[in-house]
Amino acid sequence: MEVNKKKTNGEALQIKTLERDTNRALVNISKQEINIAISIEKKELDEIREVLSVSLHKFLEQKVFRISRELDFINCNKDLFQSLTKREKQILKLLSQGLNNPQIGETLFISRRTVEEHRKNLNKKLNIKNHIQILRFANAFEILAFKADI
Numbered sequence: 001m002e003v004n005k006k007k008t009n010g011e012a013l014q015i016k017t018l019e020r021d022t023n024r025a026l027v028n029i030s031k032q033e034i035n036i037a038i039s040i041e042k043k044e045l046d047e048i049r050e051v052l053s054v055s056l057h058k059f060l061e062q063k064v065f066r067i068s069r070e071l072d073f074i075n076c077n078k079d080l081f082q083s084l085t086k087r088e089k090q091i092l093k094l095l096s097q098g099l100n101n102p103q104i105g106e107t108l109f110i111s112r113r114t115v116e117e118h119r120k121n122l123n124k125k126l127n128i129k130n131h132i133q134i135l136r137f138a139n140a141f142e143i144l145a146f147k148a149d150i
Contacts, residue, residue, distance in 0.1 A: 074140050080126050081141050088122045089143060091115065095131070096138030 084092070087108075094104045101115045108115070128134055138144045 070140060073136070077126070077137070077140070081137065083125055084122065088118055088125070091118045092122060092134065092138055093143045095119075095134050096144050 090108060091104055094107060099107065101112045101119070104110075104115045105112045122128065126133070126137055128137070135144075
């Protein structure tokens with residue numbers, strides 16, 4: 001009976017030792033896994049930084065190009081814009097908001113026919129062929145506004 005007790009105590013000690021060694025091994029494996037995960041995360045972060053850097057560079061390059069093109073447009077057309085009368089600028093602003101001739105006439109308390117004459121002069125002075133060009137002038141010379149701004 002005493003032999004069995006010793007055997008049982010010895011087995012229990014072996015089991016405890018085995019559990020302790022297993023726990024240590026798991027802790028070591030966990031540390032290694034964590035270090036590997038951190039290493040992978042660092043590499044992924046570096047890749048993300050690189051992609052963001054390239055994307056930001058492209059975005060800024062495009063933005064600078066658009067601003068440069070806008071400045072060229074303004075420089076080429078500033079004399080034309082300055083030649084407009086106050087009323088023509090008002091009509092340009094209202095056109096850029098999408099108002100039609102009768103609506104512009106109502107807003108400015110002038111007849112539709114008078115609006116048409118101002119539009120003809122405006123189109124001739126700025127060499128405007130379509131509504132997109134009206135918007136481009138209005139945007140470039142910062143006269144775009146919302147209806148509530150009038």
